[in-house]
Amino acid sequence: MEIPLVIVWGYRLEVERVGWTARRCSRCQKVQAFECFDQWKSNHVYFIHGEAKSIGKVLICDFCETSVGLQPNSAEAKSLTCTRSWTKKDGLNALVEKTNPSLGHVPVPEKPGLRELLALLESINERASPYKLRAEQGIAFGMLIGTPIFAVLGLLLSFLGLTGFDASVSAFAGGWIGFLAGGVAGWIKFKWDYSKRLSEEMLIAAMQRNALTLSTLERALKHYPGKLKYVSRGLTLLAADA
Numbered sequence: 001m002e003i004p005l006v007i008v009w010g011y012r013l014e015v016e017r018v019g020w021t022a023r024r025c026s027r028c029q030k031v032q033a034f035e036c037f038d039q040w041k042s043n044h045v046y047f048i049h050g051e052a053k054s055i056g057k058v059l060i061c062d063f064c065e066t067s068v069g070l071q072p073n074s075a076e077a078k079s080l081t082c083t084r085s086w087t088k089k090d091g092l093n094a095l096v097e098k099t100n101p102s103l104g105h106v107p108v109p110e111k112p113g114l115r116e117l118l119a120l121l122e123s124i125n126e127r128a129s130p131y132k133l134r135a136e137q138g139i140a141f142g143m144l145i146g147t148p149i150f151a152v153l154g155l156l157l158s159f160l161g162l163t164g165f166d167a168s169v170s171a172f173a174g175g176w177i178g179f180l181a182g183g184v185a186g187w188i189k190f191k192w193d194y195s196k197r198l199s200e201e202m203l204i205a206a207m208q209r210n211a212l213t214l215s216t217l218e219r220a221l222k223h224y225p226g227k228l229k230y231v232s233r234g235l236t237l238l239a240a241d242a
């Protein structure tokens, strides 16, 4: 007798904080502090994990939170120096000296400039885009609500003699329509709501981290050449709450 064999395998991703480095942020267009993370991947069979392998580094700009990925064997990853013995209180130039002295002395203005503020808004807008958010929960919820409601509706319509089918066929067809329509409606609504919440949360966090006020960000947004739909919705909501 043959026994079917099911092999359960997969992988796990881990990130580890490895300190700070100074480099130029392409979005802020100036030298910033970046927090560095090592990314590890370990494969598993039946949840017994093998050795973790480095799959690269992720650097996140401390101001605009734009992330940069470095391939594990790239020249940039190899020449990267990160330090754990630096805090924001030490100032950006102390970090430059420790990790990237070739940048020389960098000017540190007291307040962030317009370019930096726009970089921050752009980055939040990108991360709060509903197109990038997963919405499985919303689909399932929509289907769960839509199916019984439309099944009952189908049943009612058949009792009123409006469907031309008998009750069970009408209920079944209604249920299917509700299942599909509910899924689509749930998907759209979930993404939209999630994006709104995320945009607001990221704005609040960024304002606290960088000591910015709502009106500073609102003023900066007016200078953006184009539209930042998701972040401007977040700002409008925050202004309405305030």
Ligand SMILES: [Zn+2]
Binding pocket: 025, 026, 027, 028, 029, 032, 061, 062, 063, 064, 065, 066, 119
């Ligand atoms: Zn930046």
